[in-house]
Amino acid sequence: MGSAPRTVLVVEDDEHNRLLLETLLADDGLAATMVADGAAALAAVAARLPDLVILDILLPGGMDGFEVVRRLKADPRTQPIPIIILTALLDLESRIAGLQAGAEEFLCKPVDRIELTTRVRNLLKLKEYQDFLAEHNRILEERVLERTASLAASDEHFRAVTQTADAAIVTADAAGTIIGWNAGAERMFGYTGAEVIGQALTLLIPERYRERHLGGMQRVLAGGERHVIGKSVELHGMTKRGNEFPLELSLSEWETAQGRFFTGIIRDITERKQAQDALLSQLDELRRWEDVGLGREDRVQELKREINELCRRLDEPARYPSEEPAPAQSQAAKPKP
The missing domain is CATH 3.30.450.20 (PAS domain)
Known part of the structure; x- marks a missing residue:
């Protein structure tokens, strides 16, 4: 009998996307477990550790994908599990947040089949070695005084x-x-x-x-x-x-x-570092442009107030309506005849 297929936990609330991912993974010989929200994802991992997790960011139930990543990476038992974020969010802040939370990869929807399967295979191969190394160390600790045939086969592997x-x-x-x-x-x-x-x-x-x-x-x-x-x-x-x-x-x-x-x-x-630096640079540039725009708007409003003040001194009507609320008219005031 062949070895059991590697397992992938898919966290996706859209049924169509779940079916698509399940088909792509099955075609690659992988067994997929499907859940629709963050709480269900954590429960599934607690019940059985998957070899890899693919999850969306926007999830129902009050726990988004970023929080799921943070919790998995904070637990020593689940920290080694590689995570791929697969989402429709394209903004820079979401990409940076996903990588900083601990995800190994960040892919955007619609998913490209070749790119997804390549990333999955690479991460699973590295995970296979990490799992083997942990098991190998355990065996060495237990059998430090003996070199059995089983250990020799393990060394060959x-x-x-x-x-x-x-x-x-x-x-x-x-x-x-x-x-x-x-x-x-x-x-x-x-x-x-x-x-x-x-x-x-x-x-x-x-x-x-x-x-x-x-x-x-x-x-x-x-x-x-x-x-x-x-x-x-x-x-x-x-x-x-x-x-x-x-x-x-x-x-x-x-x-x-x-x-x-x-x-x-x-x-x-x-x-990865170059991509993060590029994203951060673009984000800083956007924020600088936002600050410049806000500064210009403040100056425009200041000029309007100055022009209105000059009109008042010349007994002319204001050129620009005031954006401040007008004081309420006293009930005792009466209109002039």
């Missing part, structure tokens, strides 16, 4: 997934020496495995961050607080050419009879 993953996967020992390097890391940093195996991790870290990195390693090895391990953080890396680039790092720690090791899953987020 580990290497196969590592080498085929799009993300860079780098493993280092407790001394900070690189001992594992996949094809994704070679593409991202420009070094071959032969060039980096045995080298210090600081080779990949910009110089201004190296002292902080070494201090963090010493703190962890001494049993101190872990600031990065077990989380997804945004940092900077350095390529073989000396170019810096933004990256997202998910770091795990594991231990065997041979010692303590650290494995990082690294994604180049240059395009």
